[in-house]
Amino acid sequence: MAWKPIIVAVDDSPEAATAAALGWRLAAAAGTTCHFVHVVHDPGTAFASLAMKGRSGELEPALLELLGPRLRAALAQGVPPEAMDRLRILVGRTAVMLNIEAERLGAGLVIVGGKHHPLLGRWLGGSTARDAVRTLSVPVLVTAGLPAALRRVLVAVDLSYAAKPTI
Numbered sequence: 745m746a747w748k749p750i751i752v753a754v755d756d757s758p759e760a761a762t763a764a765a766l767g768w769r770l771a772a773a774a775g776t777t778c779h780f781v782h783v784v785h786d787p788g789t790a791f792a793s794l795a796m797k798g799r800s801g802e803l804e805p806a807l808l809e810l811l812g813p814r815l816r817a818a819l820a821q822g823v824p825p826e827a828m829d830r831l832r833i834l835v836g837r838t839a840v841m842l843n844i845e846a847e848r849l850g851a852g853l854v855i856v857g858g859k860h861h862p863l864l865g866r867w868l869g870g871s872t873a874r875d876a877v878r879t880l881s882v883p884v885l886v887t888a889g890l891p892a893a894l895r896r897v898l899v900a901v902d903l904s905y906a907a908k909p910t911i
Contacts, residue, residue, distance in 0.1 A: 747774035748852030753842055753872060754780045754831070756818035759857030763887045765822025767855045776852075779830045781845050782815055783838040807833040839875035846882045852909065858886040883910050 752767035754760040764780060771778035784807060808831065816828050834841045842854055856873045873886040883906075901907040 747771075747776040749777045749779055749849045750774075750853045750855065751779050751781055751842065751846055751849065751851045752855045753838065753857070753876070754782050754815060754819060756814050757857065758818075759887070761819050761822050761857075763855045763857035764819045764827075766885075766887055768823045768827055770853075770855075777830065778827065779832070779845070779849060779851070780815075780819070780828070781842060782811065782831065782833045783841045784811075784833060784835050785838055803835065804833055807835070837875075838872045839879045842876060843880050846880060851882055853883050853885060854880055855885045855887060858888045 750767050750771045752760075752764050754764050767778045767780075811833055812828070812831065815831065816825070819828070832845065834845065845851070846854055854876060856876050858873050873884075876884045877886065899910055901910055
């Protein structure tokens with residue numbers, strides 16, 4: 745069975761770094777590609793994107809130049825430097841943009857680093873992992889640290905249409 749590409753949502757957190765390392769390892773084991781996506785959910789940047797109208801394509805390279813070094817440094821421990829060639833920086837709501845990117849790439853899995861948010865933080869900012877699980881049209885893996893070696897995978901399935909691609 746041929747695996748579809750894997751997408752990992754990244755930021756400069758330790759949780760994203762472990763998710764990126766796991767995604768890179770899974771992609772290598774499955775013989776597929778691993779793509780990193782950072783989504784800027786800043787209203788000011790979103791307004792700038794709208795104001796640029798037909799020139800919004802210029803925004804991604806500018807954001808990559810601005811945010812790329814910080815993301816590269818944060819992910820450097822778990823992924824090789826060439827892995828960052830597949831980093832995309834998008835503007836919008838994280839779960840929505842991950843879904844768009846998954847459809848564009850034909851991805852079979854999205855990986856998100858799980859974080860423990862306090863109640864107020866979850867209420868104000870939400871949870872990327874929760875939103876991804878609720879809205880993405882592909883399976884989502886939420887990590888909780890990086891295991892030394894993959895020994896087993898637990899998959900919850902039922903008799904629905906979603907069980908086959910999950911398995």
